[in-house]
Amino acid sequence: MLDTAIIGGGLCGLALARHLKRQDRDFAIYEARPRLGGRILTAVSATTGEALDLGPTWFWPDTQPLVTAFLADLGLPTFAQHDEGTVLHLAEADKSAQPLASPSVHGGARRIAGGVTRLVATLADGVPDEKIHLSHVLVAVADAGDHVTLTFRVNDVLVEVKAKHVVIALPPRLVAETVRFEPALDAATRDAMGAAPTWMAAQAKVVIAYKQPYWREAGQSGNAFVTHEQAVTGEIFDACDATGTKAALGGFLSFPPELRESFAVGLPLLMKSQMMQVFGTALDGDGELHFQDWAREPFTCSARDKAEPAGEHVAFSNPLLRRPLWDGRLHLGGSETATQGAGYLEGALEAARRIDRALARLHAAEADDDGLPTIGGSINATSLARFSAWVAGQSDAAFDAYRARLNRALSSQQRDQLAQRAILGAVEDTYDRALDMLDALPLDMRDVAVEKGRSALMPEVQQPFRDFIQTLIDDVVAFNRTSCALSNFPDEHHLSKDYMQTILRDIAAAWRDFSLAANRRLLAKAELAARPEMAS
Template sequence: MSLPIVVIGGGLSGLYAAHLLEQAGQRVLLIEARERLGGRILSRGHADDRHRLDLGPSWFWPAMNPLVAGLVSTLGLDAFAQHTQGAAAIEGPDGQVHRQQVTWQQSPASYRIAGGMQRLIEGLQTRLEGKVHILTGTRVASLKLRPHAVELDLQDAFGAWTQQAAQVVLTIPPRLTAQDLQMEPTWPPQLVQQMRDTPSWMAGQAKFVAVYPRAFWREAGWSGTAMSHRGPLAEIHDASDASGETAALFGFVGATPAYRTGIGIGIGIGQDAVTRQALAQLQRIFGEQAGSPLWTAVQDWAEEPLTAAASDRQPLARHPLYDAGTVPQAWAQRLWLAGTERSANAGGYLEGALESAALAVQELLAQRSRTPGTNASEHERTLP
């Protein structure tokens, strides 16, 4: 039996790459270090909630994101425009709230997915079931280039083992690649430094969500959109479902990862304090009812070692400039790079995750068609 193509990383980019490869008739193994799939896509709700709150990315823009829009359509998912009807709030450094009668509109309009962005992950996972072998809870320690394969050293709950791959699609962020993966032969120091210098998008960010019995802010003429110069939430939006029946607000936490978590300074305020401060802020802006949510959640991505490298815990001054990246010539026939940080056109966005995966798969398949005999027999622990 021929060796599989191994996709490293079970986020949106990795799942999409595995889907495209499977559709092209390839044998695929997908490896994910987390126990769950999705990477930075994470949606949470109570057991009886059909609407889930996005603790990672929330939006896509159909007018600018044709790949995401196409995938939403292919998977049969429902999307709806971000709620912006009503007044916006601007909170000054002193906590004074200023009402702006009309909320600023995004152009083009941003959309959310009914049931949470995780529906993209679940939809792709369903399409891969029985076709692609998926290993979660499995870390890749090293990649070793062999004459006719790439050898992966893996670690799971049962111990260390190896897997041979015909080719590899690597979708984890560049910084984590440089920090956590050993390459044999080693990559040039300049190339490794370039990866270390590439920020992982939103890896230092935290999000706060609060769910309420009803959207009381809408009843008071607020859209749920607010900007704050005081915090802890720097930017707030309505996170309710399309009908408004499941009422929710979410905000991006403006405080630094060091202040939140204590990483690098010793003691941070912690998630309980973030929650208390966020609810106090929502009360200042939207009234007393904001202090009595049904439930809340904080997702601090800076605390996730499978998302944030140590250098990702510094605030970003601007949106990074991403590019497709390069691999050393010796690896050019065996390894392709994907992931949102590998997209020059849409880096940092869901569109970038899909775009880079599609390009990597296209180039990999083209190489396979040009080079016969790229497979070798498997040995040691193999796929079922």
């Protein structure tokens, strides 16, 4: 039986496959399209040979450390997005574009030399061909107790695959609409999946290759904004290669999906004409057009994505999308499930890293089923390792406790300090359980030093909690921002800096109380071990 089935051959799925291959884990990738990459799509200009990105284009080193380090690790060259020169603004359909006083439009963005598809190709090269299955459309997922059964449609034939663990690295909203789960997922998870907009799903992107970068020669950056009512392409940018010798302009269409369909025949001419109106007649009669309408991609855009008006992009997701399901046999992935950078390349890599760690914990737990192994001959090291593993798994339980307390508060008509009280209660519950577990650990305290009333084991007891609070806070902030129930409570829906400081002070006090109590438990164990009758 397959150990891990990865559904989706986009960046998240490929990055996870790379992690698993490095650990010599058994896996396979199943992709609905006849190609890998998902929303990563790069066309090649027939006239210039330039790579033209029709999907993701940029990453931002200042705020996206994962993708920055990942590209460096793969040895893929990058270059700065061209922003130098005048920015133009076309505000009226029958007027000329005017200079716009604007700083750098793209804020330090960089691009991958040769297009983002180079990232996909590099990752795919590291995956054996027999582990990649294209044109496999997922239609059903069933929990079989000790494994998961997947049903794919392959050339109108239904094919079953069994796996111990399944990772669905696809847009959650699309999965909610197109995949059947047996048993059905819980209502909260289904709602979170349906409420997660798929980034770029309803958008369309155009890139036009030209013989020369005429705009640069005129002192223009290639950046432009078109805001009149008849705008075809609302945002335009320079899409030249790293050297600037292979010329291109790119843009995002202003037309909504239904209007793009109505104007499908004349749309190429309209897009070229608008570029010429903004940047001048030098573009007349020139240009090799490449166009991608993501709303027409059935493996990207859901019906809900197409129907909803475009809203503000929120770069984080509901934490319910990050929870392992079916006792760890099922994981939701894809960029839209990320804590930070949701919808971007960064989010896809974060999701892959999260799931890799979750699978590693599951494999460790499975290997531990036969009993507690001794690490390096030390019962203390072994016991504290188990304690650390327990703490690592408490984020979901703490978040569940937070939601339960929040729901009780809302149902009892409470209106003040909802998040503050709920998160503090969840944290205190976790600390209480941690103390109980600490009591139960088989620790040998005979040679454990005590200095100034503090057990030498305390740093190892405290260390596992380093990421616990930050993870819980990130989940709470994201949940509150995406919660319809809290939309009528502005202070709770968007936690202010001052409110967060108050919450952090409460948590700091709870942490101090836990640390003192844990130290007392360790000292009591040491005192008990030192008694002659116990030593014998």
